[in-house]
Amino acid sequence: MKPFGNTEVNKRYTVVIGCGRLGANLANALSDEDGNVLIIDKNKDAFRKLSPSYGGLTVVGDATDLGVLQEAQINKADVVVAATNNDNANIMVAQIARELFQIDRVIARLYDPERECVYREFEIDTICPAILSAKEIDKILAKTDLSTANSQEGEA
């Protein structure tokens, strides 16, 4: 398999695992930014979430299978993002990418931040939607608090 006929060596090659809302959005965005993207999902129908303008590749298969990862040429990836809906699968895929394929940048989505300790020593970056959302909500609240405080001051 020769995914990229044109030899633009400098383009960043990103492998996204799991074509859910996060994976698909990320793949669309990276593809729009003119990067090389490949997205893997067990279920062929999941690729419907990709935009019609998506210019990357898709692979149907279980990304915890080493054969599937090899088919995706993961060894050539600059970045691997594990974004399936299963925390443990993300942990395993991220560790495989890191330890067996020596990928420098590995990012994993983790619903449950308690399991983060498993990642730490492998230098795998994690994002936790719950924590991010909480921070964001906090920010919004701080802003609205400020504005209501301001408006009350104005009234006074």
Add this chain to the structure above:
Amino acid sequence: MKTRVLLIGGRNKAKSLASSLINKGYHVTVINDTYEDCMKLAEVEKLTVINGDGTRPFVLEDANAGDADIAIALTSKDEDNLVVCELCKKKFHVKKTVALLTDPKKTDFFYKMGIDSVVCAISAITGIIEQQTFMDKIATLVPIGEGRVSIAEVPIPGTAPAVGKKLWEINLPKQVVIGCILRGDMTMVPRGDTRILAGDMLVLISSDKQEMAAIQELTGR
């Protein structure tokens, strides 16, 4: 103090392993995420059963994973077993972790991740089936050192080409020795000039999967 063993996942495997370990005097706790399975497991006497997802740190904490000496992950999902063992190792400092593995290709990876013992069900089962099907001449075969060395019990029928020969006359593969001959009530450690007789039971020690070749040489099958 009793050795404490923690089993995570697995219904029938966990149940039979738990009963066997309890009989041997271990203190056993199982974690299982389905309530029905827990009810079945609870039928085993002296077994502590915890209903919950063993890949979650707080469930392991409820099961006192910190006090466990051995953790054995038996779920049907490789990724769950990996996470269970890593959590046990890193967060709870369990001395020995054992993981069941479905995909034989990941055996090395699991060891690399620091799991102490990886049991690949598929290769173990296919190995046993192969033995049972093609080596019905072998009474028992015991793998040692992750299957690199095996001890086999080989009965010698009257038709075997080795009958009447001295050991040094038999062209055995280099990695195989005949450790012992059981003849009637007698057991003997053979020398080069010991003759093999019909009805002998040979105990073979072999490495590098040479037992098949040796058995063929001895019994003609």
